[in-house]
Amino acid sequence: MKSVAVLPGDGIGPEVTSAALDVVEELSLPLDLRFGEIGWECWRQEGDPVPQRTWKLLTETDTCLLGAITSKPLREAEAELPSDLRGTGRTFVSPVIQLRQRLGLYANVRPVVDLVNTRFDFTVIRENTEGLYSGFDFHGLDDALWNLVGQHPNAQASGPEATSVTLRLQTEFGMDRLLRYGFAYARSRGHRRLTLVDKPNVLRHSGNHLRERLESIAGEHPDIEAEILNVDAVALWMVRRPERFGVLVAENMFGDILSDLGAGVMGGLGLAPSGNIGDHGSYFEPVHGSAPGMAGQDRANPMAMLMAMAQMLDHLDLRVPGDELRAAVRSVTARRATVTYDLGGTSGTREVARAVAGELGVT
């Protein structure tokens, strides 16, 4: 029996979660679903978007399924607190960022599957903890930073006050664990190729470091072809020849951009799933947010959540039901008779989920 913390969250989160869980129930899986609370309502009522009881639930369960969470700018967040909590210095920290940091979820895994023509099936794995988003981001440079960049002619023309710098952090610790995860993922899904996305001809020293780590870890996996491609070329090919890719591994910013490109290639936010994975924890969620304007209307596409559930089942070593669920999603999407507005249909959230449930065991 595997246990799953189910955190429906805000906006359309609860309705896509409940519709998708009705489908998963048809599979009669050995899953213990334990519901918890997270998100904007927790912030509004308790001043904490991830209450202690939710952290406790996360430590007691094998993985987590997240609906979606509403975030708002800091001023609005403060204004929506209960009056006795205002002005006490509480700040709203995005729950997904808290989860990634506290659970050490270093790999953001985005499967990109052609649900209509089965032409492509690849996965973008983005590094979540370092790279260009490490937080070494400065505006107005002190002497140490100025010594580093002050020779650049544009910096000379601007001066230290009018210059900003962002550092791309790459550590062997961070690169090796990501690459190891990438190869293990490729093997578990039967992919024969791992593509490391970088820009080595421009970022020569860090790119070379990354190449060395790739070569070293690729040596442990001789049956999987490893290559390095430039990020701009990957963007072009992802649109033109997505079928050429298996597993793509990228540093934080390149991966951020390519994973949203992947969601677009796949057909939009209504379809795209994601997982955030570390050595001691994980959570799975649709890529889309809480779409508050659509909440409670039975209009949201549940397919992204269903694909996230399939990804979670794979991660829990329930590959056969994961494949079964994906096949059912695929046939309903491809047939186009029962799809939501974003795919050109008129069906509602629950009707689409029922159609997927009806496909289970048929394919």
Ligand code: NAI
């Ligand atoms: P969003 O993804 O919630 O919605 C953008 C648009 O995409 C919607 O207006 C809708 O047209 C479409 N859409 C999204 N999900 C859909 C679905 N399942 N079916 C059909 N159409 C769908 O992004 P937005 O509007 O930028 O953010 C809304 C809230 O969600 C914000 O508070 C934001 O902070 C939060 N958010 C949360 C995320 C998370 O929980 N991981 C990720 C992105 C945004």
Ligand code: MG
């Ligand atoms: Mg993004």
